[in-house]
Amino acid sequence: MSTVLSAQHLNKAFYDPEKFQVLTDVTFDVQKGEFLSIVGKSGCGKSTLLYLLSTMDTDYEGKIEMADTKLTGRSQDYLAHFRNEHLGFVFQFHFLLPEFSALQNVMLPGLKLGKYPEKEVEERAMEKLRLIGMADFARKPANKLSGGQQQRVAIARALINDPTIIMGDEPTGNLDRANTENVFTIFHDLASKGQTIIAVTHDPDFAAGTNRTIEMSDGMIIGNHENKVQ
Numbered sequence: 001m002s003t004v005l006s007a008q009h010l011n012k013a014f015y016d017p018e019k020f021q022v023l024t025d026v027t028f029d030v031q032k033g034e035f036l037s038i039v040g041k042s043g044c045g046k047s048t049l050l051y052l053l054s055t056m057d058t059d060y061e062g063k064i065e066m067a068d069t070k071l072t073g074r075s076q077d078y079l080a081h082f083r084n085e086h087l088g089f090v091f092q093f094h095f096l097l098p099e100f101s102a103l104q105n106v107m108l109p110g111l112k113l114g115k116y117p118e119k120e121v122e123e124r125a126m127e128k129l130r131l132i133g134m135a136d137f138a139r140k141p142a143n144k145l146s147g148g149q150q151q152r153v154a155i156a157r158a159l160i161n162d163p164t165i166i167m168g169d170e171p172t173g174n175l176d177r178a179n180t181e182n183v184f185t186i187f188h189d190l191a192s193k194g195q196t197i198i199a200v201t202h203d204p205d206f207a208a209g210t211n212r213t214i215e216m217s218d219g220m221i222i223g224n225h226e227n228k229v230q
């Protein structure tokens, strides 16, 4: 096993205007190929933590390392490039460009990274759509797809640059049970092939199916346990 993410003593406060401590001494590692869930009551700091790990918020104390790279204290340009290369995001709402086809949406972060020529990005995008069972819908505009199909396209988009880690904030929060199970199965299969996934979720069934669950309360980790049933 190799560690792909290390969060060390993360502390984060908001000033609103009084100081409000939202994360306190959060420390944990994530191994390659782990499917990790983060759970806890509303307002306990899950999204704030994920936002720090996503490198979008640099205003915190502590240290974050991912993919053998120290990320704390880096410039915004450095972090933007790191995100494109190493991280894929799946949110509760998919944020696809509605008029663009599924294929075009999946291609966008690949074109932005600029590592491969357009033709190759297209081939890679088709491969990702095939992987999540959406190849037949590649040419359809995103706004003509169902909610569940759109979320699968969002997962293919997150995969386009072969990210070190996929981060999901309530990735099934807007889906019915059948589509939730479908997205869960895609994540589970990806993790079994070595993809690392971190997902914040309110869904206890979803969390119970992941490899490991971190439980938070009042900005602190109060539980960190392996899940037996896979």
Ligand SMILES: Nc1ncnc2c1ncn2[C@@H]1O[C@H](COP(=O)(O)OP(=O)(O)OP(=O)(O)O)[C@@H](O)[C@H]1O
Residues within 6 Å of the ligand: 014, 015, 016, 020, 022, 040, 041, 042, 043, 044, 045, 046, 047, 048, 049
């Ligand atoms: N920009 C901000 N300014 C001030 N307080 C904030 C800000 N963002 C979040 N908070 C506060 O920080 C706390 C943690 O919020 P966060 O969104 O991380 O919780 P969460 O566990 O993800 O909640 P939920 O499950 O409802 O999404 C909350 O009390 C919230 O009100």
